[in-house]
Amino acid sequence: MESPISFDHLATGARDFARLALEAHARGETEVFLLEAGVSIERLAKAALVRVNPVLLVELSSRQDDALLHLAGATDLPKKLRTVGAQTAIDRLRKMDVLPSKDEELDTLIQLRNGVAHLGTSVPEDFLEPFVESVCLLLDHMGISREKFWGPWDELVRVALDDRADRLQKDVRLRLHQASLRAEARFADMPEGTPEHLASIVAQRGLVVVEVDRAGGALFQALTRCPACRTEAAALFLRAPNTALLFDMELTAEGLWCDLCQLHLATTEEVDLAGLATTARYTAEDLIQIGRPGDTLAPDVLSYARRRLPDDSF
Template sequence: MESPISFEHLASGARGFARLALEAHARGETEVFLLEAGVSIERLAKAALVRVNPVLLVELSSRQDDALLHLAGATALPKKLRTVGAQTAIDRLRKMDVLPLKDEELDTLIQLRNGVAHLGTSVPEDYLEPFVESVCMLVDHMGLGREEFWGPWHDLVRVALDDRADRLQKDVQLRLHQASLRARARFADMPEGTPEHLAAIVAQRGLVVVEVDRAGGPLFQALTRCPACQTEAAALFLRAPTTALLFDLELTAEGMWCDLCQLHLATTEEVGLAGLATTARYTAEDLIQVGRQGSAPATDIFSYAMRREPDDSW
């Protein structure tokens, strides 16, 4: 039987688990991400050790004569083959100056992977950046090539590693890449033009009243092109100032949602960072639907928007 402890086998497995980790991260599946990311790093670290000498995978804390002999090429694959764990492999690479001596985020990621495997965990922090940073260090060390290793996720990884962008800008760009890849995977096996056809079905055209908030101003919904999947299926949520008049509305974008790729933008700043206009002008002719939504009757939008201000002259 061919030994599973080979550089090619370990590197190939690490690549597969790395891509699965990014898919899980894009879906918001934190525990799955941690599991896949931890396995990817462990296999990649072991691949780096094997490339130097397979015996570097031998666990020293217990008798592993069979593993030692097999990894040295002296015997066939034993029935049970035990090698070092992820943390030991990482520690050995640190002593070899392949990885930084101190990287608390990487150590925590490995610990969280173990915690998920045994007990489950709830993790508020996002470990995407330390994951891709560590993987890229190992990939570069072994000369594997980042683009080939990450495949369709290469651009997302490049954004994650970009130190020039601030935190929010990077977060928005990551969400754009993730949503774009989700849409691409969703429609990959469907006939050409399917996204546009679905967009035409789900899209709500025109200006729609979502809610009437006398304190914050009415909220509207308008159709826009999604900056991630490029289909006209996204709902842009726009707020009118409390002093707005219905026949001339200067609206401010407060968020966006796309039904096809599930891209969500939650603030005016995020809308702008995604490349969409943060303000828009509409008139009463654009308003196509007023329904009883929120806490106020539908007719209130007209009386609210057309109310007379103290300085109005009719």
């Protein structure tokens, strides 16, 4: 039987798990991301050790004569083959100056991977950056092409590693790229024009009142082209202050949601960073809906439209 402890086998496995990790991250599946990312780093770290000498995978804390002999090329694959864990492999690479001597985020990622595997975890922090940074360090050390390793996720990795962007700017760019890849994967095997056809079905055109809050004004929804999947299927949420006149409103964008690629923008600043205008002018004539039969929204809108503004001379 061919030994699974080979450079090509470990590097290929690391690549596959790395891409799975990024797919899980794009879907917001934190635990799956941590599992896949941890496995990817472990396999790539072991590949780096094997590149030097396979015996560097031997665990020293217990008798591993069979593993030592096999990895030295003296025997066939034993029935049980135990090698070092991820943390030991990383520590050995640190002693070889391949990885930084201190990287708390990488250590935490490996610990969380182990925690997810055994008990599950809830992690508020995002470990995408330490994951791709560590992987790229190992790739560069072994002379493996980043572009070939990451495949369709290469541009996303470039964004994650871009030190020129601030945290929010980078976060929005990552979300845009992830949403774009989700849309590509979703419609890859469908006929040309399917996204646009679906957009024409699900998209709600015109200006729609979502809610009226006498303290905060009215919230509207308008159709816009999604900055990620480029289909006209995104709902842009716009707010009018409580002093606005319905016959001439300047609305401020407060967020966005696309049904086709699941892109979500939550603030005016995020909308701006996505390349969309943050203000728009509408009048009452643009309204196509102020509520459904039986709900309580329509009276609120009518009351809002007819109210007397401060210093109103009409």
